[in-house]
Amino acid sequence: GDSVTQMEGPVTLSEEAFLTINCTYTATGYPSLFWYVQYPGEGLQLLLKATKADDKGSNKGFEATYRKETTSFHLEKGSVQVSDSAVYFCALASRGSARQLTFGSGTQLTVLP
Amino acid sequence: DAGVIQSPRHEVTEMGQEVTLRCKPISGHDYLFWYRQTMMRGLELLIYFNNNVPIDDSGMPEDRFSAKMPNASFSTLKIQPSEPRDSAVYFCASSFGTVNTEAFFGQGTRLTVV
Numbered sequence: 670g671d672s673v674t675q676m677e678g679p680v681t682l683s684e685e686a687f688l689t690i691n692c693t694y695t696a697t698g699y700p701s702l703f704w705y706v707q708y709p710g711e712g713l714q715l716l717l718k719a720t721k722a723d724d725k726g727s728n729k730g731f732e733a734t735y736r737k738e739t740t741s742f743h744l745e746k747g748s749v750q751v752s753d754s755a756v757y758f759c760a761l762a763s764r765g766s767a768r769q770l771t772f773g774s775g776t777q778l779t780v781l782p
Numbered sequence: 783d784a785g786v787i788q789s790p791r792h793e794v795t796e797m798g799q800e801v802t803l804r805c806k807p808i809s810g811h812d813y814l815f816w817y818r819q820t821m822m823r824g825l826e827l828l829i830y831f832n833n834n835v836p837i838d839d840s841g842m843p844e845d846r847f848s849a850k851m852p853n854a855s856f857s858t859l860k861i862q863p864s865e866p867r868d869s870a871v872y873f874c875a876s877s878f879g880t881v882n883t884e885a886f887f888g889q890g891t892r893l894t895v896v
Contacts, residue, residue, distance in 0.1 A: 703884065712786070712873055712887030758825065769815060769838065770885055772825040 671696045671763050675773030678756075682749055682780050690744040690776045692733075692759035700761040702726075702735055702742040703770065707756040716744075716757070749780045788874050788888035795895055800862040803891045806855055807876030815885060816849055816859050817873040825873075831857065864895045 676691040694700065701720045705713040717726030722737035731746045742759060759773040787806040795801050807814050815830040829839040834851045842849070846865070851857040861868055871892050875885040 705887075710889075712875075712889045713885075714887070715884040718884065769827050769830050774824045 671700070671761060671771040673759050673761055673771055673773035675759050676776055678775070679777035679779060682778070684751055684780055684782050685748045686780075688744070688746040688749045688753075688778070690757055690759075690778070692742045692744065692773060694740050694742065694759070694761050696740075696761055696763045696771075698763060699737070700763040702733070703760040703762070704731070704733055704742070704744050705758040705760060705772075707758065707775070709755070713758060749778070751780045751782050754778055754780045786874055786876055786886050786888035788872075788891050790891060791889065792892045793894070795864055795893070797865055797895055798863045799895075800860065801864045801868075801893060801895075803859040803872050803874075803893070805857045805859070805874030805888060807857070807874070808878075808886055809855065811876035811878045811886075812854075813877045813885075814851060814857050815875040815877075816857070817875065817887075819871045819873060819890070820869075828859070861893075864893075866895045869893055869895050 672695045674693050703718045704716040706716045707713045717728040719726040719735035722735050725734045733742050733744045735742055756775045756777050758775045760770045762770050789804045812833050816828040818826045818828055826841055828841045829849045830837055831851045847861055849859045871890045873887050873890045875887045877883050877885040
């Protein structure tokens with residue numbers, strides 16, 4: 670079945686540091702890929718997405734590129750801010766199966782001033 | 783639109799009691815999902831509906847859990863009887879259309895069973 674493997678957390682960085690959170694997936698066919706962010710006490714919000722190979726999703730300075738050859742969708746940001754502290758979830762939606770999202774385990778990011 | 787609305791935000795109940803969680807999806811969305819989030823198991827899909835019809839309930843942990851969607855603007859998740867291990871944050875989400883579109887999440891209901 671479909672699965673998403675995410676970099677283990679928690680991750681602690683200083684403000685303005687470079688961020689990478691690794692995500693790899695297993696799926697039938699060519700899934701759509703997503704990064705969701707969860708701020709404390711809130712539900713998940715879509716951060717960015719990519720729907721086909723080599724697509725790059727970007728939002729709020731975050732980027733991720735759909736790499737079919739390595740089945741990866743790593744999240745990056747060049748300079749993190751304290752306000753980026755949150756839990757980040759990688760997810761996929763597989764075209765060949767049911768409609769639901771499959772989530773990774775989440776990575777807690779804390780950015781220190 | 784106000785987004786996906788869940789109620790209550792917090793629920794504390796005693797073991798053995800019935801608990802009902804409520805969700806109002808975004809108007810026009812044709813998919814509704816119920817998720818459970820715990821530290822140990824992360825985010826788990828419990829059940830989802832398409833056009834008010836349950837499509838996949840394989841994630842429902844036990845017969846104590848049931849979900850309904852009587853119309854396009856309302857869904858409930860019921861636990862009867864509740865147990866301490868049901869303590870978690872329960873999220874409702876809705877979406878529209880194709881597999882490429884995002885799911886919009888409510889703020890969740892934090893359930894504590896004592």
